[in-house]
Amino acid sequence: MSNAFAFDAKQFDTAQLESIFFAPARAFTALSIDYTEKLVNAQLEAAKAYSDTTLAQLRSLAEVKDAEGLKSYLEGQQAVAKDLTERLKGDAGKVVALQQDFVQQSQKLTENSVKQAQQDVKTATQSETETTSAPKSVKETTSKAK
Numbered sequence: 001m002s003n004a005f006a007f008d009a010k011q012f013d014t015a016q017l018e019s020i021f022f023a024p025a026r027a028f029t030a031l032s033i034d035y036t037e038k039l040v041n042a043q044l045e046a047a048k049a050y051s052d053t054t055l056a057q058l059r060s061l062a063e064v065k066d067a068e069g070l071k072s073y074l075e076g077q078q079a080v081a082k083d084l085t086e087r088l089k090g091d092a093g094k095v096v097a098l099q100q101d102f103v104q105q106s107q108k109l110t111e112n113s114v115k116q117a118q119q120d121v122k123t124a125t126q127s128e129t130e131t132t133s134a135p136k137s138v139k140e141t142t143s144k145a146k
Helices: 014-062 067-145
Strands: none
Touching: 014 067
């Protein structure tokens, strides 16, 4: 009884496995790592800016000594709130741009991987067709010689 799914080491092509599975997986992993690094850096920059602003505001509040100082501090809060709002918009825009870039690059990577896989399958099919058709011509030549 023959097993149709038996492993044939002669037909196993590591180059095809590399080009169809491992190379695209490595490329996507590298893309994901790059995206994660950029996203983490953007978050760290934002967190630093927000914490610096908060600490500066706490220092200003600690320096309030009278009603005039409190009035000045509260008036400054409007400017701080406006700056933080602008900063939030900018940070959100950075994250959206990073996500869009990641999606576009992922799509390109997927398209290239699919094209490469189709080409590999086509090449393997042609190679298999040539391999299986060669014995027939040898058999025909042998039959005609008899």
